[in-house]
């Protein structure tokens with residue numbers, strides 16, 4: 001599809017027209033015509049499951065920062081972001097942002113690290129969030145705050161020069177090539193994996209002592225936890241069978257329960273995926289990437305390097321193993337799960353549907369609403385199969401002004417338990433809170449998926465919404481970003 005054929009949602013003013021557009025596209029996304037307010041709002045209804053109480057159905061999805069200190073403590077931009085998480089009115093803060101369990105596992109040189117020397121800074125993030133939340137919501141009752149624990153695996157860039165230092169679990173026929181890995185590049189040994197598992201235990205212990213309610217053992221977006229799940233070709237204890245590919249999760253969970261007994265555990269999962277995509281060379285020019293197409297896979301069937309991917313037709317997802325994985329979460333008595341998809345590195349249109357690609361991406365190969373529907377539908381299916389789990393949904397930002405209408409409908413129809421927002425949090429954190437409380441949604445603050453919050457950090461600048469958040473206007477960071485985009 002040509003991106004010119006995609007209707008820009010900012011030009012659609014009425015919800016009826018948006019519903020009509022959804023029908024014309026043939027995608028199934030629920031969308032209410034009217035927003036309910038106050039006590040009638042499904043967005044503001046509390047959720048009680050066992051001993052877990054969440055005060056409303058608004059969740060903030062994790063948004064990685066590139067603005068901590070080189071030794072992993074939060075900086076001033078990080079604190080501001082967490083204040084804004086608090087101002088969102090959301091009662092579920094899913095992870096805040098990816099926090100590395102050790103220095104080498106960072107995805108960027110300014111990512112947060114959880115360690116003894118970062119305790120104070122992490123405690124401060126939690127404190128400022130709660131302070132701001134109380135101002136907006138009146139109290140912190142029902143506020144659940146997690147920390148997302150991560151090791152970036154294949155996508156480690158821990159040091160100040162920002163060069164890639166991948167830690168891989170198996171040789172990947174496409175991704176190794178993209179990272180220029182030589183034939184003898186080492187894979188992490190089972191012994192090294194056990195060391196990383198201990199880091200997760202230590203990190204969880206610190207999170208618990210700092211008062212976080214839960215940790216997310218990250219299993220998404222191509223990072224280490226996710227890579228375990230696709231380790232079909234890995235030998236040893238952590239590869240091959242599904243039991244081996246989930247051993248990392250089970251050992252992390254077992255250790256956390258022993259070392260931090262009161263801490264809840266959640267998992268963010270890329271439940272579906274595809275083979276990596278790239279810009280179509282036939283339709284690309286220097287500095288102007290064409291639409292995304294899947295990498296050639298004829299020689300790679302059955303495709304053995306994915307999780308949630310159809311092995312015979314790997315440009316398509318397959319939820320079967322995702323279903324098994326959620327079954328395992330139930331067995332492990334993990335009730336918090338956040339459903340996401342794909343990876344920002346190799347199929348961003350699957351992971352974060354957008355009209356405008358980041359500088360190193362490709363034009364959308366489909367209407368981004370198709371990408372939204374893919375995640376919303378998969379989440380619905382998983383929720384229906386596992387009604388006892390608390391399921392958080394993802395990929396709502398592209399819905400723009402109609403985000404509140406869709407979020408409300410998805411909750412009302414029990415397709416999901418809480419609606420998580422990612423990019424919209426950087427642009428307009430209170431969008432759902434405003435809508436559910438009967439305030440006018442501020443059209444001018446609505447994220448239009450310009451992708452600057454991805455382009456900036458990929459070029460060493462702090463993450464944030466440069467086009468819409470006045471904080472960046474005229475700043476040195478904004479000037480640098482403009483120069484980068486020009487070239």
Ligand SMILES: Cc1cc2nc3c(=O)[nH]c(=O)nc-3n(C[C@H](O)[C@H](O)[C@H](O)COP(=O)(O)O)c2cc1C
Nearest residue numbers: 061062063064097098352395396397421422423453
């Ligand atoms: C700048 C940026 C940083 C992100 N950082 C994280 C992260 O640290 N952990 C994570 O699980 N997802 C991360 N994501 C993905 C988002 O949580 C979310 O899944 C994605 O943006 C799609 O949701 P949305 O449509 O609401 O933006 C990030 C996305 C962006 C744009």
Ligand code: SF4
Nearest residue numbers: 447449450451453465
């Ligand atoms: S930079 Fe702002 S408008 Fe663009 S995708 Fe990010 S949050 Fe949305």
